[in-house]
Amino acid sequence: MALSKAVQCDFSKPWSGNIEFEKTDVLGRGGFGVVYRGTYNGEIIAVKRIILENVDPLNREVMLQTQLDHVNVLKILTVEQSSDFRYIVLELCTGTLEQLCDGTYVGAELPSDAKILLQITKGLRYIHSQKLVHRDIKPENILFSDKTMPVLVKLSDFGLSKQLSTNDTCTMSGFKGSQLWMPAELLMLTDNSLQMSVLFEAKGSPSSDIFATGCVTFYYVTRGIHPFGSGAIDVPKNIRKNKPVNIEQGDPGLNFLLDIAREMIKFNPKERLGLDKVLEKLRSRQRLSYTCKTPEFHVRAKLCNQPVPDNKVTTCVFHPIDPVLAVGFHDGSVVLIANETDDPLFLNWDRETLSAVHDHLPNAFALINMEWNINGTLLAASTDKGSVILWTYQNKQILFDSVQNGDGVANIFWSPFATHLFVANFRLETRRRARRDSGRKGGLLVWNGAIEEEETVETKLRTTYYIRDVAWISDVEVALACHDGIIRIFTIMNGTSLSASHKQLPHVGEVGVVAWNERAQMLASGSSEGTVKVWKKDGTQISLRYEFNAKASCLSLSWYPCSEANTSCAVMDASKNHLIACGLGSGCITVWKPELESIPTTFLAHNQMVHDVSFSPNGQLLAAIGADDNLHIWSTNSWEEIGIFEMKKEGPNRRKISWDSTSQRLTTASELTKIIVVESIAGVD
Incomplete structure (x- = not known):
């Protein structure tokens, strides 16, 4: 059952003064706002401050994310608004997948690579089950929370998410998401020479999220190598041409995980490995670790x-x-x-x-x-x-x-x-x-x-x-x-x-x-x-x-x-x-x-x-x-x-x-x- 469009969040909740943060304690910056470390009712949280003129008129991020309830999806705790800003209070996380890959992550010890990928897949499968497409899966939007142990993965930033239609697609009104993690069928939207019939077929769908997740999986397992090259120009160009130039990179001992990523980034959306199959493959590795030695129950x-x-x-x-x-x-x-x-x-x-x-x-x-x-x-x-x-x-x-x-x-x-x-x-x-x-x-x-x-x-x-x-x-x-x-x-x-x-x-x-x-x-x-x-x-x-x-x-x-x-x-x-x-x-x-x-x-x-x-x-x-x-x-x-x-x-x-x-x-x-x-x-x- 899809999320009800009739369900609305109280976006006009007035500023209460219970959200406290220092402007110097910045956790991250995005195109539409800044994220600070702060407290809310005494609890340590993250607060995203957005200038009101930059707020999505459809309130997409808040409306969708407040309705999602899954252990691998970042929770919005409350939303308040002053005369100049909107404040979105979020669970506090200790780092991102991008920080782990570039060596700047300083949080708690993480589970194995397979278990991290298992959590990412479970979170995305839940999002798709709610008839949503995320449209912005990338290392910066995959967070780690050490509030409980072992560390949990949290999918975040639903500002570009959209409801799916009955045929599991959503219209693409303009260019959405990062080109580095976008499949060829969506990159076509930036090519003004394409006929409208081609653009009509280039809709956002769960398979576009799967492609992005496959690229992120490869990037994570290799600790920073993108399967389609490097640079903001070469990567989208290689994706369009179906040239994964780095596809053979990576430690041979990790081929099991790399092979999963390779099956998720197929050029044809219909050939990409579905999330249920990804889960089954990841769990099959856990089963095979259960050896023929006599177990103790x-x-x-x-x-x-x-x-x-x-x-x-x-x-x-x-x-x-x-x-x-x-x-x-x-x-x-x-x-x-x-x-x-x-x-x-x-x-x-x-x-x-x-x-x-x-x-x-x-x-x-x-x-x-x-x-x-x-x-x-x-x-x-x-x-x-x-x-x-x-x-x-x-x-x-x-x-x-x-x-x-x-x-x-x-x-x-x-x-x-x-x-x-x-x-x-x-x-x-x-x-x-x-x-x-x-x-x-x-x-x-x-x-x-x-x-x-x-x-x-x-x-x-x-x-x-x-x-x-x-x-x-x-x-x-x-x-x-x-x-x-x-x-x-x-x-x-x-x-x-x-x-x-x-x-x-x-x-x-x-x-x-x-x-x-x-x-x-x-x-x-x-x-x-x-x-x-x-x-x-x-x-x-x-x-x-x-x-x-x-x-x-x-x-x-x-x-x-x-x-x-x-x-x-x-x-x-x-x-x-x-x-x-x-x-x-x-x-x-x-x-x-x-x-x-x-x-x-x-x-x-x-x-x-x-x-x-x-x-x-x-x-x-x-x-x-x-x-x-x-x-x-x-x-x-x-x-x-x-x-x-x-x-x-x-x-x-x-x-x-x-x-x-x-x-x-x-x-x-x-x-x-x-x-x-x-x-x-x-x-x-």
Whole structure:
């Protein structure tokens, strides 16, 4: 959601006398004002003084910057005005990226280059998510704040920023920004010989900010070398001609960061590396620093203060990319615990509240399940009354809200093939409830966010059987594990409609769990009678290929993560690609490679049933949580147990494991007032 144009700052706030500064204590000078070190209500701040005749009549800098709220965006604390000047009070920073590159920075010790670039990217991605283009990214506008440690990066100076249109461009009324950091499509605006059709195409857009950030990244990593040369004349000329004359400069040991910069400064805007990809590359380097050595894990218990006393954690799940944990509570509220500073300790992560479910539903329904979509742009949650709610990650707004008439339980199953598609299973029960088993009925909800608004975005299928689990086996096919002993394969037609006819795969006993392996094109299933089957998909045909008797009910399944689907984890063992782990009702874990038709390896993990079993994203670890509240972690290299952790819990609900993207943290709902995370951070106790 874009920033509201209706929101206005009180620009006429009169001079109060609470802003104090010495005219000799100058922090910086710009074309429109001077920045001084000063105090405001006793707090040390920076104050930008602008002559009134130089104030932007649109009040762009103040209006936009006061509405932005991100740890990597400089905050405006207040704005006051006298008869001659406007005074903008800002967070005080200790230096700039330019000072670091020219050797004049004297502030606190900075994080690594990769972490600095990570913060710059996160700040700019947030700005773009608010439908803004900065238009003046340069080393002087990237600041360092040591108010908290480690040092934070702050993007500043929004005097040239502009709102984006619906097609993610903004008009360029005149020449804006510094030519040294401007892409060719904007430098064309200074060429009066160009035809109007060419100028029309040269609009400001997020890709122009990406180009500038790529140049700044190269300049920062090389400590002062611009990729397109030197000098106010040569640099713009080389940018126009697509001649990055210094592109091969830099320490070969920093090629990882320099390669990112090179991909961001492509001549064609459509070929520039997007910010999401930049973040993924930067974080992948952090994951690869997590070596194959046996990690040491520790339990962290974080109290998450809630307005409702004794509010209990009912579900939690890590973001698939960002260091963010979504936590759902018994009263229907949701909190995001985010690591905005790349602090290694979970205890130091900060919180941010999402819209509470009970603000939008007639009753305070407890959240029981939450899942992110494949790229983490959407968060879906289900309640104990069968309702499904969907939030956008960037804007924290509710996008979808479905209230079921029954009082069944819904679980969310996002498509791994599309960002906009999920299904949810639920149980329909009458008020008297057929407390007799024969009365059990269920259903399936399909939601597709890619459908045009005037069309239906959801479809509900009512069934005479209860759907226990769902696995996506293609971009339009779902496998349903049903309590009547049948796996049903449905095709999603026209966005949300389910095919009238469907394939049926017979099982022995109630089918409780299904899991799909995309690389092997195999579907694994487990039943209450202990039968584990593996089905092979060949085109439109699915046939039974392998099976074994686990001698106990199979409650959870986890395939070893495919290396091709997770290229950031270079340490993965391709020989384990078709390995599957089964969590059993007897408390045992069975590890099996079906294609070898070998005898599965079984080891006792719990003295009660296994709730969930899960491989880490990099494949180095296997974790299992049981009804005995113990979390076990094994190394997949040696199959030695790394540790057993007591995960205290109240309530009878089954628990699900959630790993973070680095494979260094995992969590599960506690139904306590604390969030419990098990993490392994090198060198940190």
